[in-house]
Amino acid sequence: MTAIMTSTDVHLAYGAKEALHGFDLSFKQHEISALIGPSGCGKSTYLRCLNRMNDLLPDVTITGTFKLGAQDIYAAKVDVVTLRQRVGMVFQQPNPFPFSVYENVAFGLNVVGHYAKADLDQRVETSLKQAAVWDEVKDHLTENARTFSGGQQQRICLARVLAAQPEVILLDEPTSALDPISSAKIEQTLLTLKANYSIIIVTHNLQQAARISDQTAFFLNGQLVENTPTQQIFIKPQQKTTSDYLNGKFG
Amino acid sequence: MDRMKQNLHQASKASYQDYFGKSISLFCASLVGMLVVAILYFVMTRGLATFTQNHISLRSFLLGQTWNPTQIGANGQPEVGALPMIVTSLAVTLLAALLATPFAVGVALFVTEIAPRRGGQLLQPMIELLVGIPSVVYGFIGLSALVPLMRHLFGGTGFGILTGTLVLFVMVLPTITSLASDSLRAVPLDYHSAALALGATRWQMLYKVVLRAALPGILTAVIFGMARAFGEALAVQMVIGNAVLMPKGWLTPTSTLTSQLTTGIGNTTLGTLPNNVLWSLALILLVMSLFFNSLVRFIGRRGRMQK
Numbered sequence: 001m002t003a004i005m006t007s008t009d010v011h012l013a014y015g016a017k018e019a020l021h022g023f024d025l026s027f028k029q030h031e032i033s034a035l036i037g038p039s040g041c042g043k044s045t046y047l048r049c050l051n052r053m054n055d056l057l058p059d060v061t062i063t064g065t066f067k068l069g070a071q072d073i074y075a076a077k078v079d080v081v082t083l084r085q086r087v088g089m090v091f092q093q094p095n096p097f098p099f100s101v102y103e104n105v106a107f108g109l110n111v112v113g114h115y116a117k118a119d120l121d122q123r124v125e126t127s128l129k130q131a132a133v134w135d136e137v138k139d140h141l142t143e144n145a146r147t148f149s150g151g152q153q154q155r156i157c158l159a160r161v162l163a164a165q166p167e168v169i170l171l172d173e174p175t176s177a178l179d180p181i182s183s184a185k186i187e188q189t190l191l192t193l194k195a196n197y198s199i200i201i202v203t204h205n206l207q208q209a210a211r212i213s214d215q216t217a218f219f220l221n222g223q224l225v226e227n228t229p230t231q232q233i234f235i236k237p238q239q240k241t242t243s244d245y246l247n248g249k250f251g
Numbered sequence: 252m253d254r255m256k257q258n259l260h261q262a263s264k265a266s267y268q269d270y271f272g273k274s275i276s277l278f279c280a281s282l283v284g285m286l287v288v289a290i291l292y293f294v295m296t297r298g299l300a301t302f303t304q305n306h307i308s309l310r311s312f313l314l315g316q317t318w319n320p321t322q323i324g325a326n327g328q329p330e331v332g333a334l335p336m337i338v339t340s341l342a343v344t345l346l347a348a349l350l351a352t353p354f355a356v357g358v359a360l361f362v363t364e365i366a367p368r369r370g371g372q373l374l375q376p377m378i379e380l381l382v383g384i385p386s387v388v389y390g391f392i393g394l395s396a397l398v399p400l401m402r403h404l405f406g407g408t409g410f411g412i413l414t415g416t417l418v419l420f421v422m423v424l425p426t427i428t429s430l431a432s433d434s435l436r437a438v439p440l441d442y443h444s445a446a447l448a449l450g451a452t453r454w455q456m457l458y459k460v461v462l463r464a465a466l467p468g469i470l471t472a473v474i475f476g477m478a479r480a481f482g483e484a485l486a487v488q489m490v491i492g493n494a495v496l497m498p499k500g501w502l503t504p505t506s507t508l509t510s511q512l513t514t515g516i517g518n519t520t521l522g523t524l525p526n527n528v529l530w531s532l533a534l535i536l537l538v539m540s541l542f543f544n545s546l547v548r549f550i551g552r553r554g555r556m557q558k
């Protein structure tokens with residue numbers, strides 16, 4: 001399988017403090033890749049490099065190469081807006097806009113261009129179905145998205161990303177604020193989405209990584225320790241530190 | 252056993268302080284409440300005397316166009332039609348708000364979103380300074396600079412709705428700007444990053460998300476601006492011309508409710524019709540300010556439900 005995103009020699013510094021210390025990591029198409037590691041090891045920082053959300057922070061220096069397919073996403077001529085349409089992101093805290101469910105999901109589409117009402121309706125419905133939240137919101141599409149439960153809000157946010165039809169979906173601990181049932185629904189959703197999307201998910205939940213991911217990358221102190229097929233890493237990790245972390249010896 | 256009982260039944264120092272604090276704030280609150288009731292009562296009784304004692308019909312007061320409280324008119328009653336003042340007041344208020352809102356929102360966006368550093372350091376204090384300038388200063392500048400300019404540009408006296416609107420525009424601009432900036436600043440950063448992560452441009456983010464999320468607050472800001480414009484007396488009085496006449500154009504001398512009040516209040520004796528009708532004008536102002544207040548509350552409630 002081909003790599004959808006590749007990064008090489010990644011260094012990132014917040015001001016003078018380096019947070020990522022140089023490693024290579026790539027992700028395969030139509031797979032779920034999990035990023036795990038103790039708090040503060042740089043998972044979110046790395047993830048934000050992949051859709052250039054770090055650009056929004058002041059005083060961040062990023063070196064190394066990041067590619068989407070064959071294109072360097074940090075090249076001078078790259079349009080960040082187009083990049084973010086192709087590499088969507090779901091955040092840790094559900095963050096729907098204080099508008100109706102429909103408007104939330106249609107937002108990503110309206111940003112890209114003008115759609116006929118019928119097309120828009122269709123895409124909103126499909127996206128909400130893909131995000132496994134359609135049944136719960138279909139009779140409330142005009143209600144404020146922020147009045148739904150956290151789990152529902154998170155799936156609405158996922159639908160909002162899906163509506164724009166990105167190629168890669170980045171998720172930063174999307175279920176850490178959710179109850180087990182909502183989490184399970186999102187996991188299920190991600191497994192079905194895998195056929196059409198490439199998914200990169202940061203998670204603190206090792207079982208979650210084991211359940212849904214194909215590949216697991218273990219980060220520690222701004223370094224990548226190993227990137228191994230999930231089936232192997234939990235049984236026979238390549239590094240001793242990984243094994244210690246997975247067995248709860250630190251973290 | 253003894254000690255436990257004692258502790259529970261005896262008021263502690265803390266709960267005594269609590270009681271003391273509560274009584275003070277209750278006292279202050281009731282004082283304010285009494286003041287409000289007293290003002291309402293005062294304005295109401297005086298303002299209504301025009302209709303109850305002087306038997307002026309409400310209709311002729313609200314819809315009449317001639318203002319001549321000291322002379323008996325054709326129908327055997329003094330003519331006290333307040334319509335010209337009501338129209339002028341509403342006109343300058345609406346026009347000033349209409350003119351100021353786009354500017355204010357633009358400046359607020361600049362200060363909060365586009366250049367928060369420079370904007371915050373430079374523009375913010377300037378805006379706050381503008382809010383604090385006494386209205387007589389605005390009126391004075393209007394009178395000595397704007398009126399001659401208008402006269403020069405458009406002929407006539409230079410006094411009128413246009414000049415009044417321009418002075419009020421400058422006066423409500425800082426009010427609306429600073430309230431609108433507050434409401435823009437209250438939009439969670441989450442919404443910004445969510446919009447950008449979806450591939451929105453910065454302009455789309457501002458326009459489709461931030462401004463929209465801040466809309467109830469911005470509307471409130473505009474209404475506060477309008478309330479200020481509607482109630483402003485001194486500055487308007489200096490540039491409006493002070494003739495109780497229907498405005499015939501942009502620059503014909505006319506009067507607002509407030510300017511007529513300040514002009515007339517020294518020349519009348521308490522208890523007479525000319526004095527009572529001024530109180531009736533005050534009553535209209537009071538009703539309008541109640542209206543503005545309830546509008547703000549209504550929007551506030553709608554806005555909260557949205558979040």
Ligand SMILES: Nc1ncnc2c1ncn2[C@@H]1O[C@H](COP(=O)(O)OP(=O)(O)OP(=O)(O)O)[C@@H](O)[C@H]1O
Pocket residue numbers: 014019037038039040041042043044045046057
């Ligand atoms: N905006 C920022 N400015 C400065 N330093 C930051 C910033 N964001 C993160 N850091 C630092 O970078 C390092 C990595 O943080 P990051 O948020 O990527 O960790 P993480 O692996 O996502 O942790 P968690 O699991 O707790 O989310 C930390 O030391 C953190 O203090």
Ligand SMILES: [Mg+2]
Pocket residue numbers: 043044045172
């Ligand atoms: Mg993180």
